Amino acid sequence: MLSRVANSIYWLGRYTERAENYARFIDVNFNLMLDLPSDLKEQWQPLIHATGDYDIYIAKYGFKFDRKTVIFFLAFDEDNPNSVFKSISNARENARVIRENLSKETWEKLNETYHFVKDGRDKKIWKSEDPRAFFENVKSGILLLYGLADSTVARTEGWYFRQLGQYLERADKTSRILDVKYHILLPSPEEVGSPMDFLHWMALLKSVTAFNTYRRIYGNIDPSGVMEFLVLNKYFPRSVFFCLKEAEKCLYKISGSDGQGYKNSAEKAMGELRSKLEFADVHDIINVGLHEYLDELQIKINKISNEIDSNFFQIKNNFIAQTQVQE
Amino acid sequence: MPIEEYKVDGFFDEMMEAEGGCRSHYKQFDNLIKKTSKKKLGQLQFSADKAQMAMGMTFNVYHDNQGIEKILHLDIIPRIIPNAEWTILEAGLKQRIHALNLFLQDIYNDQKILKDKVVPKDLILNSKDYLKPCIGLTPPKGIWCHITGTDLVKDKDGKYYILEDNLRCPSGVSYMLESREIIKRAYPKLFNDLGVRPVSDYPTKLLNMLQFLSDKPKPKIGVLTPGIHNSAYFEHSYLAQQMGAELVVGYDLIVQKKHVYMQTTHGLEVIDVLYRRLDDTFIDPLAFNPHSLLGVPGLYEAYKAGNIAMANAPGTGVADDKAVYAYVPRIIKYYLDEEPILNNVPTYLCREEDDRKYVLENIDQLVVKETNAAGGYGMLIGPKADKAEHEKFRTLIKSNPTNYIAQPTLSLSTVPTLIDDKIEPRHVDLRPYILYGENIEVIPGALTRVALTKGSLVVNSSQGGGSKDTWVLYK
DSSP states (O other), rough: BHHHHHHHHHHHHHHHHHHHHHHHHHHHHHHHHHHHOOOOOOHHHHHHHHOOOHHHHHHTTTTOOOHHHHHHHHTTTTTSSSSSSHHHHHHHHHHHHHHHOOOOHOOOOHHHHHHHHHHHHEEEEEEETTTTHHHHOOOOHHHHHHOOOOOOOSHHHHHHHHHHHHHHHHHHHHHHHHHHHHOOOSSGGGGGTHHHHHHHHHHHHHHOOOOOHHHHHOOOOOOHHHHHHHHHHHHHHHEEEEEEEHHHHHHHHHHTSSEEEEEEHHHHHHHHHHHHHOOOOOHHHHOOHHHHHHHHHHHHHHHHHHHIIIIIOOOOOOOHHHHHHHH | GGGOOOOOSSSSSSOOOOTOBOOGGHHHHHHHHHHHHHHHHHHHHHHHHEEEEHHHHHEEOOOOOSSSSSEOOOOEEEEEOHHHHHHHHHHHHHHHHHHHHHHHHHHHTTTTHTTTTTHHHHHTTTTTTTGGGGGGGOOGOOSSSSSEEEEEOOOOSSOEEEEEEOOOOOOHHHHHHHHHHHHHHHHHHHHHHBBBBOTTHHHHHHHHHHHHSSSSSSSOOEEEEEOSSTHHHHHHHHHHHHTEEEEEEEGHHHHHHHHEEEEETTTTEEOOEEEEOOOGSOOTTTTOOTTTTOOTTTTOOOTTTSSSEEEEETTTTGOOOOHHHTTHHHHHHHHHHOOOOEEEEEEETTTTTHHHHHHHHHHHGEEEEEETTTTTTTTTEEEGGHHHHHHHHHHHHHHHHGEEEEEEEOOEEEEEEETTTTEEEEEOOOEEEESSSSSSEESSEEEEEEEEETTTTOOOGGGGGEEEEEEEOOO
């Protein structure tokens, strides 16, 4: 497959997943805030920390973190390269340049979702009292897109590049959703383990559609259980480990490897991180500290992405190549 | 729907006779439309618009600050062509393409037609579209113009006239294909009853033609596009998808030892045939325009070495120049010894003194065109322009006569068109598509472009035109 096309498909996967997760971020925070006692102020700043968009935010809005501004920033702001609108636009732009590689159904659904988000921006959804229905629709639009792709796209190289992008992005974003909890301040240290603390953990699980599954496996809500579940669980499709394992399989499919060892530096970096999580338990996370552990994860995921880029997407300048041959 | 109020305004109307009766090939459509309510028609139009948006059937407009993506308005009332009429068109187009192909081969090689003074030597050799690097070239299988989209119009007399030959990279075929899919949904029963010839196998025919250009059993085919910002990008991508070909941009390709390769995730892979949708001078900065960033350095050398085929061949532009156009009837006669089946519009060449004199004196009745501008730019419609514009073009012509031709204003036939909630006559042209591979084949369908503004004769999509599905009937 053309390197340029593979690159666009990979980013199509990343951007659709990013758009979906940003919709989830807003949803989780909204739900958390509803559970706060009425005398406490809403906290929207933690979301900006967790998404990693803090610098861009303060450069534009200063240190004012009110709900409407934060929702606008995360969902609709064109100056935020990761906002839902920007991500879905980028996904669509990537899809547009490789449309011949997509099924008609996936392209049309993506196009429709883009127009839906654009309409939301025109209707100023961030100003509404409860924008959750809008974000719910964004999520289901993208999930429908995945479903369509699943039943219409052939499992050739392009499929695996999109899955690769999607799973790497999801691994990163699940770690960031978990990080939201770290940044949310409880009214006092004594509140750790309080009913409100549990409410937070529950809201978090619900935001990644993990609540029921968690309950069946762990029963009680407890922080170490939630951490273990979202980072290390081997079966839950949004856990960091699960995503990395799937992403690793994609790399093997792409290189045609039998899954033993590695054939390129992307597989090496991916395998290292996957096995680290495979042989970790929740105490390893707690010993390092949740936030620090997640931070390191995110850095390694970035490194894997860079390795993918240099292995598959780099192309030579054909002008230089030609003049060299002629000399 | 009150089609009874429909008035034919002294033009040739494709559906209605001057006396008001409906032409026989439109009868069934007429019956249906009379039974269809205004509301229902509005709904059909609405669904057609929505379908286009969902498909992303957009084009980009230059000189327009309304954002880059626009939809080409698709009118839901079809243009219908009976078989008897089509048969003549088909024969005429085949004849014309056959002759033009012989002409191209000749002027880049033996130049017999120039030596015999049938076509003036300087007109060809001094044309900026006559590409020197192509001298001595015989393209694979001897074919130059593989894909042609000839523009025709019908005048008051009900006869077709060739307007332009479009031998370079004619666009619009994707609209023909997608519009058909949309319009089929609007009149499912009528399609069967009337017997409309299908166009949906165009991509297959195009693919077969491209494969024919290579001697390999399974050649690798690519569509070379200037990229996403090109106004016809949707079409490039659509055709690549429909053919299962690679859609490539210049920097995807690399030339090594006169072979062309694609840069893939698994290294270099040979490519054998390119359907290039890049102007010919842009395909290779080493052979043609050195400033082209869109092309592939070394591509032309590889082409000349026979290691890659290209459609259309570089250099075809010289034959669809508006001044060369005037000679096409003589070109047909010269190579085929046949009378042209399809008429040219009478054309005055400002490069010739008598013609120029006539043009300057009668500019208010003529259409003046630049010889190598496209898309309705740089033209004057005499009867619609004011004195100042006439004077401006007189000056332009005098300062650079070879650059201009003039033609009488044709009246352009009309087709009923849904305008808001009324059906009114609007002027149309016709662009059928012709493929030249193992045989010359005219696709039984066309892009009908319609000038949506009342009385307007400019049908170009870049100037506010729309389109219609074109039904060629079995009978």
